[in-house]
Amino acid sequence: MIPWQFLAFTAIMGGLLYLHFYFAHSRWRRVRGANPSDIDVNYVRREDYFAQSFRCKAKGWLELPSSNGNGTGERIITKGREHIRVSGPRQLGDREQSADILVIEGGFACGAACQLLSEIYAYGEAEIGTGSRLQAIAADQDLTLGDNVTVARWADSGGELTMGQACVVRSRVTARKAVRLAVGAEALSFFAPEITSKSEPGPASVAADPVSEQILQIPPPEGHEDTAAWKKLGFDRERLSQLNSDCWIYQGSLRPLAPLRVSAQLIVKGDCVCPPGSVLEKDLKVADSLAVAEGSECRGNLVAGKWISVGPRVQLAGLLQAGGEILLSRGVRGAAQGALVAAHAGSSLYLEGDVTWCGKLSAGDWVRVVPHAFAQNWRLKHQIQRESARA
Known part of the structure; x- marks a missing residue:
């Protein structure tokens, strides 16, 4: 004979199963034949939606x-x-x-x-x-x-x-x-x-550091295979390899002692510091943090997994995206001929005074204009001065 406890358990579980399908079926009957609401695609197309x-x-x-x-x-x-x-x-x-x-x-x-x-x-x-x-x-x-x-x-x-x-x-x-x-x-x-x-009264502007006459070119010119000469510029040629006809990858952090001239897409599997006067003609993707020093020119997109520091008087003409914070220093100009440009920070995006940007600035937390003292402390916190001096 089947115990009454088992029968009660079976009845309860059967009732719960029935109610589950009953409510699901009743909800389906309510929406059956109804016209769904239209989705306004302009919500994602227009900034002023x-x-x-x-x-x-x-x-x-x-x-x-x-x-x-x-x-x-x-x-x-x-x-x-x-x-x-x-x-x-x-x-x-x-x-x-x-x-x-x-x-x-x-x-x-x-x-x-x-x-x-x-x-x-x-x-x-x-x-x-x-x-x-x-x-x-x-x-x-x-x-x-x-x-x-x-x-x-x-x-x-x-x-x-x-x-x-x-x-x-x-x-x-x-x-x-x-x-x-x-x-x-x-x-x-x-x-x-x-x-x-808006520009703010601050310390007198300091003359830009002289740009090194030496240049580190990526991809390397043909016939320049002097490993010792590369290492004097803070660059390990053996870490650089070609992925395809227009893309190279550098294994480790890249902190050269001479301005970069990058004429192909570059991936850096670490931190990257671009010394003053660098020219990035194509996209640069950095796994960790990126610092672009003063007077540099970036014609492609810049993407970093952590933070990005853009130094004074840097010119940008592509997308700027960081997983963490972004700092745009005094004199930064973001513009592209015939198009708008965008910058997005995963957490916060900071602007010093005298920054001009043609397009969009956005962040996960906020976009804020900060005084020069705040920007200096931010650079000290992220060791930008030390890295720039090393570069």
Whole structure:
């Protein structure tokens, strides 16, 4: 005879199995025949997707029925739990608050320490006072965010966008013309035809170190097989091997004592230091960390598994990507003829003053403009001075 305990166990397990298929089948019956929502591919194609989507929604809201705003000249549109206030050019005083979506048919300005908890769309120019807090803002003309302004989401300008000291945007910053950044300005990403960080008063500029007359060329010219001469330049020829007609690999860290001239794609299985005056014509991929010293020119892509340091007055014309941090020193120029360039750091991307970048800057944590003292400490922490002196 089968024990009753076994029968009870079998019944319970059978019931659980039945319920599993019952709920799965009921969910399937609910969606059967339903049309799936379309995926807007512009989400990944457009840097200003959020701002353009908000503009499109705002224009649709303006067609809804509205009421007068108690003789203020405003129109109030109610959509569900949201209220949209539509007005002409508007200026708010200090410490004013609003929880409504604002659509301004003209210019907009607010004073210091305002609390604007919903999105703002201005047809004209917009200026946000010191210490104010916003949800998000789109302006069809120039947009100025004062010192210590915090934007919880995104900021977009149809002209130039200026961010004051310690201004923080927690998502994307986009502009049709240019983005101007003061020290301490920070966002998750910046995108514009021109991004510049404001120069700060600092120590007198030091003359660039003289570039060595010797040159380390990769791939090596034919007929130059003097191993001892290579080693005097800090280069072990035996570690270099060819992968294909246009790609070479160096096993170990590469810290040459003379400027590099790289005319083929190069992979370095370690750290890499490019001395002052180096020219990288093709892509460089480094397994660990990469330091590009002042006055160098990089025409291809630069990729590093850890951090990347770009020295003063370096010119970049390709993709810059690091698994860790990136530092762009004073005088760095990122631009390519007829195209925009991009830099992405897995953690943080730092800019000193007087950096110009044409395209996109992004990071996993933040992109921030830092003072010269911070950049110096960063270089000391990552031993850039020691490596440059050695190079």
